[in-house]
Amino acid sequence: MTIKSKYGLENHGFSDLGQVYWNLSTPALYEHAIRNREGQVAHLGPLAVRTGNHTGRSPNDKFIVVDDETTDKVWWGNNKKFSPEAFERLQARLLAYFQQRDVYVQDLYAGADPRYRLPVRVINTFAWHNLFARDMFIRPKGNELETHVPQFTVIDAPGFHATPELDSTLTGTFILLNFTKRLVLIGGTEYAGEMKKSIFSVLNYMLPQQGVLSMHCSANYGKDKEDSALFFGLSGTGKTTLSADPNRTLIGDDEHGWSDNGIFNFEGGCYAKVINLSKEGEPEIYEKTRRFGTIIENVVIDSESRRLDLNDATYTENTRAAYSIETISNADPGGLAGHPKNVVFLTADAFGVLPPVSRLTPEQAMYHFISGYTAKVAGTEKGVTEPSATFSACFGAPFMTLHPTEYATLLRDKLNKHGSTVWLVNTGWSGGSYGVGNRMSLKVTRAIITAVLDGSLENVPTTVDPIFGLQIPVSVPNVPTEILNPRNTWASGEAYDTKARELAAKFRNNFAKYADQAAPEVIAAGPQG
Numbered sequence: 001m002t003i004k005s006k007y008g009l010e011n012h013g014f015s016d017l018g019q020v021y022w023n024l025s026t027p028a029l030y031e032h033a034i035r036n037r038e039g040q041v042a043h044l045g046p047l048a049v050r051t052g053n054h055t056g057r058s059p060n061d062k063f064i065v066v067d068d069e070t071t072d073k074v075w076w077g078n079n080k081k082f083s084p085e086a087f088e089r090l091q092a093r094l095l096a097y098f099q100q101r102d103v104y105v106q107d108l109y110a111g112a113d114p115r116y117r118l119p120v121r122v123i124n125t126f127a128w129h130n131l132f133a134r135d136m137f138i139r140p141k142g143n144e145l146e147t148h149v150p151q152f153t154v155i156d157a158p159g160f161h162a163t164p165e166l167d168s169t170l171t172g173t174f175i176l177l178n179f180t181k182r183l184v185l186i187g188g189t190e191y192a193g194e195m196k197k198s199i200f201s202v203l204n205y206m207l208p209q210q211g212v213l214s215m216h217c218s219a220n221y222g223k224d225k226e227d228s229a230l231f232f233g234l235s236g237t238g239k240t241t242l243s244a245d246p247n248r249t250l251i252g253d254d255e256h257g258w259s260d261n262g263i264f265n266f267e268g269g270c271y272a273k274v275i276n277l278s279k280e281g282e283p284e285i286y287e288k289t290r291r292f293g294t295i296i297e298n299v300v301i302d303s304e305s306r307r308l309d310l311n312d313a314t315y316t317e318n319t320r321a322a323y324s325i326e327t328i329s330n331a332d333p334g335g336l337a338g339h340p341k342n343v344v345f346l347t348a349d350a351f352g353v354l355p356p357v358s359r360l361t362p363e364q365a366m367y368h369f370i371s372g373y374t375a376k377v378a379g380t381e382k383g384v385t386e387p388s389a390t391f392s393a394c395f396g397a398p399f400m401t402l403h404p405t406e407y408a409t410l411l412r413d414k415l416n417k418h419g420s421t422v423w424l425v426n427t428g429w430s431g432g433s434y435g436v437g438n439r440m441s442l443k444v445t446r447a448i449i450t451a452v453l454d455g456s457l458e459n460v461p462t463t464v465d466p467i468f469g470l471q472i473p474v475s476v477p478n479v480p481t482e483i484l485n486p487r488n489t490w491a492s493g494e495a496y497d498t499k500a501r502e503l504a505a506k507f508r509n510n511f512a513k514y515a516d517q518a519a520p521e522v523i524a525a526g527p528q529g
Contacts, residue, residue: 003145018102032127045292054189055316062175079293086168104130107148108137112335113264119152132192136270160187205401213410216396218243219251226338233346264334350375350387352429353500358470363525365422366408431489447478467529
């Protein structure tokens with residue numbers, strides 16, 4: 001028997017619906033997805049689905065309604081405006097689309113801390129999208145379902161396409177956030193990740209106004225919950241790999257909040273990339289691709305044996321697995337921990353000029369947090385023959401609804417209040433740029449992370465990099481001393497200086513767009529060479 005909230009769908013404007021399926025279990029949603037021909041059961045039980053033309057997010061189709069609530073708060077330099085009138089028109093057409101259709105409803109929470117959790121309702125036309133929401137968000141317990149009243153609602157209809165000339169969208173796809181109505185409308189895309197990231201964008205708007213820092217990062221803890229750590233990093237920097245430490249307990253792999261009480265996971269699940277995943281390299285995630293309850297997106301599947309080929313990128317490089325965090329053996333499903341002792345910024349520097357590890361002052365932490373640097377390597381895009389610097393504010397610019405300096409100020413205040421130490425760890429190249437130098441070995445990086453987390457570097461003397469101003473430890477246990485100063489690893493010191501100044505200039509050029517709202521001491525904490 002499913003439990004229905006007393007807060008009905010009529011409160012969202014729905015009428016004349018077909019069958020409404022409330023809070024179905026995972027097995028029931030499997031049955032509906034198969035019956036609706038939305039996917040197929042793969043070997044050992046995961047639900048394999050395809051997401052059509054959209055195999056990733058559509059950032060150009062995401063808008064925020066501009067009104068009295070948002071006009072002076074949202075960072076419009078990063079977010080696109082949508083008028084309330086156009087939203088009303090599109091919402092009316094979307095509600096009409098739902099008439100006589102069967103719908104799936106999940107009542108859930110975003111945020112593990114009861115003091116800050118957001119009651120969320122997700123309404124779908126696809127059963128597997130409803131299962132995705134059930135996997136990714138936090139499920140109510142006991143009698144919470146009956147009394148659940150959503151404070152934000154996601155209405156998701158992949159089969160409904162906007163008409164740009166009528167609806168003021170750019171294409172037939174739309175992701176619309178309305179903070180006054182507490183409503184997200186999604187259409188024209190079958191990529192389920194839009195639901196997850198829309199609610200993350202919502203939390204990035206709401207929580208900082210309550211003094212909570214919302215963060216795009218993974219988190220774990222060691223011997224106890226007071227020994228927690230945060231890991232920030234863009235794709236390819238090792239954020240998931242390095243936070244998935246068998247000797248530590250995983251809190252979450254993607255989105256967290258930092259309040260006066262400590263850190264907390266926003267989610268109840270994980271959404272991991274699985275391209276080229278191996279049992280040897282990522283055993284925990286690999287096992288999730290072989291179990292009932294996991295959703296597998298856009299992975300090639302043999303039509304007879306139903307076995308997955310995780311190495312086949314025919315449909316996309318962005319193949320994904322969505323699963324509940326409760327299925328991870330060394331995860332804490334409660335999602336709560338104390339204030340972090342260490343905060344790690346991960347960067348894959350393909351220029352080969354940043355040190356393997358350096359300690360940051362609070363002002364430097366703000367600067368590098370706002371910058372969100374990593375690098376693409378040559379060959380990843382047509383015509384790219386040199387490393388390409390990539391900057392994403394707060395290590396997650398597409399989801400940041402406020403100005404980056406607001407998040408950075410909260411970060412600095414919490415670092416100072418709780419005595420957390422920030423480290424910049426380069427998982428990229430050493431001894432030269434990409435094509436000349438070598439990628440930092442995972443063994444070395446793991447040794448660095450171990451030394452950071454076990455306190456081995458707390459009292460180690462440091463030298464200051466003359467160009468970037470970073471504090472470089474003179475020694476790290478189990479790491480060759482000669483690689484700690486990157487200039488010493490290059491065949492030519494002059495060539496290193498040239499490349500380092502080139503990257504420093506890219507940092508300064510990128511930061512110029514934030515300088516009007518950044519404090520002088522933060523600007524001064526950037527590269528000076």
